[in-house]
Amino acid sequence: MIVPYSHILLLSALLFVLGMLCAVTRRNLIMVLLGLEIMLNAGAVAFVGAALRWQQIEGQTMVIFILAVAAAEVSIGLALIVFAYRRTGSLDPQSIKDLFSTERP
Amino acid sequence: MTAATPDTVTTAAVLLATGLPFAAFALIMAALRGRPRLCAGLSIAAITVSLSAALLLLVRHWHMTAPIGAAAQWLVSGRITVSIGFLLDPTSLLMLTIVTAISFLVQVYSLGYMAGDPGFARYYGCMSLFAWAMTSLVVSPTMLQLYVFWELVGVASYLLIGFWYEKFSASEAGKKAFVMTRTGDVAFFLGLLLVLVHFGNLDILKMNAGDVPLHMPPAMITLSALLIFGGIVGKSAQFPLLTWLPDAMEGPTPVSALLHSATMVAAGVYLFARLFPFFRLSPTAMTVFLAIGTISMLLASTMAMVTRDIKQVWAYSTISQLGFMIMGLAAGGYVAGVFHLTTHAGFKALLFLCAGVFIHTFGTNDMFAIGRAGGRALKIPMICMTIGAAALAGLPPLSGFFSKETIMGRLAGLSNPLWLGAGLLGAFLTAYYTFRLIFAVAVPAPEKSGDEAPVGAPHGGHGGDPHHDRHYRLMAAPLVVLAGVTLALGWAHGALGRFLTAVDPGLDAHPAAHLAWLPYVAIGLALAGVLLAWVEFGRTASARIGFVERVEPVARLFARRWYIDDFYRWFLDRVVYARLSAFCDQGDRRVIDGGLDAVARGTVGGSRRLSVLHLSMVQYKMMVIFAVMGLLTLYFFLG
Known part of the structure; x- marks a missing residue:
């Protein structure tokens, strides 16, 4: 391998942490969704590196699966964000927490 | 000594005598409250069988030389065994007969007295409860079983004192009785625990057997005797727990006759007789008992001298006579104490039942009001009450004379003449207050205005002619029976004495001192009391104020029960x-x-x-x- 396996894993880890930070600190639900996407793709990078390291094609098939799952998840997530925007009129995570209330009115 | 095994007839008789009243109680309380006459019939049937069984046992075992008993193991814990069963010895047979006989007479009397009362069925249920508890107490072989039934008797007393519970004073009196006797029972239980811990079991025969000193140091014996006596103080209304008994007169008069004169309060004295050999192990304790009995006797006599309520006079008199019995027992006179218990049960129940007839007819408890309303016109109660009063005062040839003489003889045998002096003073006071009541009813004051209002009883008076009333006949019959017993029982003294000591001759070991002048002095004092009462209350022109009532502070002291209640x-x-x-x-x-x-x-x-x-x-x-x-x-x- 041209690039040592540990570097690929380090890249994957850094990407994952950046995605985590993006998901946790942004005030816009769509940016939270972006952060989730970055985390998923970081995982995909780790799988590709592993496929190269052990010369097994299954790693790359796993990436195809991840992309499919990410697409489905984003479509559902965007639908939920549209619903929340219609209910509360804003994309701030603070404003939607009352939708999670479990108290009976 | 150990108990002989009973034969089938004896066991059956004991079980019937104690069990049938329980069956009657359970049936009445559970199912039959709506049918009062059936309840009364059931209860009276049960007590009749109990009475027959008791008489059968008494006759069958008249010549017994060893106690008879049976017991089954109930709980075992380490080295402590608790058993239940029964024990028959002369004292328990005699007491069983007394209890069942007086219960029977009182229940028949109640048919007349309580007729028309809305709680008629509940009354007979509680009466059966009492009969069960008291008969089982009498035949208990261990102190623990006796304690259980001791408390049950207290429950029955509470229920019956507060029978007319809508009246606040009645329910308060029931509560007071229960709490005061319970206080005594705490001491009782502590004493039992001491005996149990040191001696190992609470079997009555074993406690009396004489090897208790091998297991317990003398100080511990004295302490446990004193604590057990605390229960007697509570139950028999001795000083200082004596104020519940006058208040207990809030209950119906038959209840007062049965529980609070003849049987329940006598359970304390019965306990004393039961554990007599055990108590005798501690001379210190016996002296304390003697003192408490004397104080109660004199205190209650003074309180009886100033009260206007018929039932209260007899209540104080009961406290006083129980003190006298305790004095007799504490002086070493086993037969004396038990015999006085027997005769007292007879004439005190008689006195209460006569008072009940007057209360039922005239609707008031005040003796002067009854006299004014024409009490002397009721012949049977008046005559029977006079017979009972003469017995209480100790006039020959009635039963009271014989039993009081025996106790006086015992007191004379003690080294300190103080006790005999106190006994004689008590005899004088007893005669005085008893005949004060008799004369107040028999010789009413001429009409004058401004007398105090009579103490109302919850029982309304009858308007019509009482003599031909069916209820009157039901009430009069037990009076006649008890009067007959009072007249005749004194002559049975010798036979009863032999019966009681047949099993354990050591009970009456030291014979009484025979002072020839003693009976005459006692009769003289009694007659002096009667004479004083006649002078003050019996003559038509007399002022009807007792010599005590003339001295205002003293009269107030007595009337406030020596401020014991206030304390x-x-x-x-x-x-x-x-x-x-x-x-x-x-x-x-x-x-x-x-x-x-x-x-x-x-x-x-x-x-x-x-x-x-x-x-x-x-x-x-x-x-x-x-x-x-x-x-x-x-x-x-x-x-």
Whole structure:
């Protein structure tokens, strides 16, 4: 391998942490969704590196699966964000927490 | 000594005598409250069988030389065995006969007295409960079983004293009786525990057998004797727990006749007789008992001299006579004490039942009001009451004379003449207050205005002619029977004495001192009391004020029961409620409730803080997830 396996894993880890930070600190639900996407793709990078390291094609098939799952998840997530925007009129995570209330009115 | 095994007839008789009243009680209370006459019939049938069984046992075992008993093991714990069963010896056979006979007569009397009362069925249920508890107490072989039935008798007493519970004073009196006897029973139980711990079991025969000193040091014997006597003080209304008995007169008169004169309060004296050899092991304790009996006797006599209520006079008289019995027993006179118990049961029940007829007819308890309303016109009660009063005063040839003489003989045998002097003084006072009542009813004052209002009884008076009333006949028959017994029982003294000591001749070991002048002095004092009462109350022109009532402070002292009740009220309010109860209350509210409230508040506050993470923005939740992931990573790769 041209690039040592540990570097690929380090890249994957850094990407994952950046995605985590993006998901946790942004005030816009769509940016939270972006952060989730970055985390998923970081995982995909780790799988590709592993496929190269052990010369097994299954790693790359796993990436195809991840992309499919990410697409489905984003479509559902965007639908939920549209619903929340219609209910509360804003994309701030603070404003939607009352939708999670479990108290009976 | 050990008990001989009983034969089938004896066992059956004992079980019937104690069990049938229980069956009657259970049936009445559970199912038959709506049918009063059936309840009365059931209860009377049960007590009749009990009476027959008791008489059968008495006749069958008249010549017994050893106690008879049977017991089954109930609980075993380590080296302590608790058994239930029965024990028959002469004293218990005699007491069983007394209890069942007087219960029977009182229940028949109640058919007339309580007729028309809305609680008629409940009354007979409680009467059966009492009969069961008292008969079982009498035949108990161990102190623990006796204690159980002792408490049950107290429950029956509470239920019957507060029978007319809508009346506040009646329910208060029931409560007071129960609490005061319970206080004595605490001491009783402590004494039993001491005996149990040191001696190993509570079997009556074993406790009396004489090897208790091998297991218990003398100080411990004295202490346990004194504590057990605390129960007797409570139950038999001796000083200082004597004020519940006059208040217990709030109950129906047949109840007073049965429980609070002849049987329940006599249970204390019966217990004394039961454990007589055990108590005799401690001369100190016997002296204390003698003192308490003397004080009660004299105190109650003084209280009886100033009261206007018929039933209260007989109540104080009961306390006084029980004190006298205890004096006799404590002086070493076993037969004397038990014989006086027997005769007293007869004539005191008679006196109460006669009073009941007057109360039922005239609707008042005040003796002067009864006299004015024409009490002497009721011939049978008047004559029977005079016979009973003469027996109580100790006039020959009635039964009371014989039993009092025996006790006086015992008191004379003691080294200190103080006791005999007190006994003779008591005899004088007894005759005085007894005949004060008789003359107040028989020789009413001529009409004058401005007399005090009579003490009302909850039982309304009858308007019509009482003599041909069916109820009157039902009430008069037991009076005649008891009067006959009072006349005849004195002559049975010798036979009863031999019967009682047949099993254990050591009971009456030291014979009484035979002072020839003693009977004459006693009769003389009794006649002097009667004469004084006649001078003050019996002559038509007399002022009807007793010599005590002329001295205002003394009369007030006696009427306020020597301020014993006031002392108790003060003690309860200032010491118990204000200090002890308040302290416990503060502890309960601040420490226990406060502690629990603080735990609850802490839980709620903590949860409120932690819920910030839960009920907040979705990103905080994600932060928690990532934090946990990070920690797990560290754990797996570095741990």
